[in-house]
Amino acid sequence: MDNPVLTAEIHHLTIGYGNVILLDDVSFLIRPGEVVGIWGKNGSGKSTLLKAFLGEAISKGEVNIIGGRKHFDSLCFISPTLSISFLPQGRRTIAQLTVRENLHLALWKYSGRSLREAAISRLCDRPVFAELKDWLDIDVSYLSGGQDLLVGLAVIELLDANIVLLDEPSDGLDLVNRDLIIEFVGNLREKGKAVILVEQVLKVLFLVSDRVYVIKPLNHSDIKTEMISTNTLVELSGDDIYSIKNSFSNNKVISSDDKLNILEVMTRY
Numbered sequence: 688m689d690n691p692v693l694t695a696e697i698h699h700l701t702i703g704y705g706n707v708i709l710l711d712d713v714s715f716l717i718r719p720g721e722v723v724g725i726w727g728k729n730g731s732g733k734s735t736l737l738k739a740f741l742g743e744a745i746s747k748g749e750v751n752i753i754g755g756r757k758h759f760d761s762l763c764f765i766s767p768t769l770s771i772s773f774l775p776q777g778r779r780t781i782a783q784l785t786v787r788e789n790l791h792l793a794l795w796k797y798s799g800r801s802l803r804e805a806a807i808s809r810l811c812d813r814p815v816f817a818e819l820k821d822w823l824d825i826d827v828s829y830l831s832g833g834q835d836l837l838v839g840l841a842v843i844e845l846l847d848a849n850i851v852l853l854d855e856p857s858d859g860l861d862l863v864n865r866d867l868i869i870e871f872v873g874n875l876r877e878k879g880k881a882v883i884l885v886e887q888v889l890k891v892l893f894l895v896s897d898r899v900y901v902i903k904p905l906n907h908s909d910i911k912t913e914m915i916s917t918n919t920l921v922e923l924s925g926d927d928i929y930s931i932k933n934s935f936s937n938n939k940v941i942s943s944d945d946k947l948n949i950l951e952v953m954t955r956y
Contacts, residue, residue: 694717694718694719694721694849694850694881695716695717695850695881696715696716696717697713697714697715697716697748698714698748699712699713699714699747699748700712700713700714700739700747700748701713701747701748702732702735702736702739703732703735704735707917708917709731709732709735709917709918710732710735710736710902710917710918710919710920711905711917711918711919712919713736713748713919713920714920715900715920715922717850717881717882717883718881719849719879719880719881720876720877720878720879720880720881721876721881721882721897721898722872722875722876722882722883722884722895722896722897722898723881723882723883723884723896723897723898723899723900724884724885724886724892724893724895724896724898724899724900725883725884725885725886725899725900725902725920726885726886726887726889726892726899726900726901726902726953727901727902727918728902731902731904731917731918732902732917732918733854733855733885733902734776734854734855734885736885736920737773737852737854737883737885740771740773740850740852740883741771741773741852770848770849770850771848771849771850771851771852772842772843772846772848772850772851772852773851773852773854774839774840774842774843774851774852774853774854774856775854776854776855776856776858776885777858777859778827778835779835779836779838779839779842779856780827780830780835780838780839780842781827782826782827782828783826783828784826784827785823785824785825785826785827786819786822786823786824786825786827786830786838787807787823787824789827789838789842790803790807790810790819790823790838790841790842790845791803791807792842793841793842793843793845793846794806794807794845806845807819807823807845810841810844810845811823815867815870815871816837816840816841816844818834818837819837819838819841822834822838832859832860832864833860833861833863833864836856836860836864836867836868837867839856840867840871848880849880849881850880850881850882850883851875851880851881851882851883852882852883853872853882853883853884853885853886854885855885855886855887856868856884856886856891857886857887857888857891858887865888865890865891868891868895869890869891869894869895872884872895873895876895876897884896889931889935889946889949889950890935890941893928893931893932893934893935894932894935894936896928898922898923898928899922899923899928899953900920900921900922900923901920901921901922901923901953901954902918902919902920902921903918903919903920903921904917904918905917905918905919923952923953927952927953930952931949931952934949
């Protein structure tokens with residue numbers, strides 16, 4: 688059997704700001720139709736890892752994306768032709784624009800307004816996005832967190848990128864909207880997208896991820912270069928992932944002790 692085509696492969700990537708290296712010697716690959724989950728404590732570099740794909744971090748190492756190799760020696764950069772979409776943490780839309788205008792921005796490849804409006808109409812005909820019909824001309828600043836999430840997911844859907852970066856999409860959401868995230872990411876997988884999911888909510892992280900990486904503290908420094916390395920990335924074993932997935936299956940209620948046991952597994956690497 689032929690090896691699957693790689694969507695993204697990262698080799699020995701170093702990410703940081705100034706003399707502080709947030710993530711050191713990061714290597715992993717992700718294939719089409721696969722979800723890679725990233726978990727770590729606040730401030731450990733999870734969001735910075737995603738932003739390295741977007742040219743917003745100082746990086747060293749090598750990234751191969753859909754046959755296009757990028758070497759990062761100083762300021763990270765990325766070609767606008769690469770098919771990558773990003774859902775940031777917190778507010779996921781562009782303020783002072785309406786829902787319709789946010790969706791139009793996602794359809795920048797379409798040559799005319801009528802084509803963009805037709806694409807939005809098709810999107811709103813789908814049950815999961817049906818509520819958008821009533822919000823199209825509302826400024827997104829007036830939306831609740833759950834409503835803002837739905838618009839953000841709609842933008843990701845319309846961009847239709849090969850690689851999707853999701854930064855803590857469940858942050859601040861209720862259980863219903865967390866279930867929406869689980870369904871949405873599952874649909875991305877079925878469509879063959881490669882998804883990198885940064886997530887703190889363990890149920891969401893493990894129910895949708897095929898592989899999970901934990902950010903592990905290093906806390907060492909190089910006297911010669913005055914560089915301070917703080918974290919690296921470690922992959923959880925398949926057995927541990929399978930065991931934790933089973934903990935969340937069949938709508939089982941997870942106790943505080945269960946959560947502590949799961950966190951203990953994740954932090955022992």
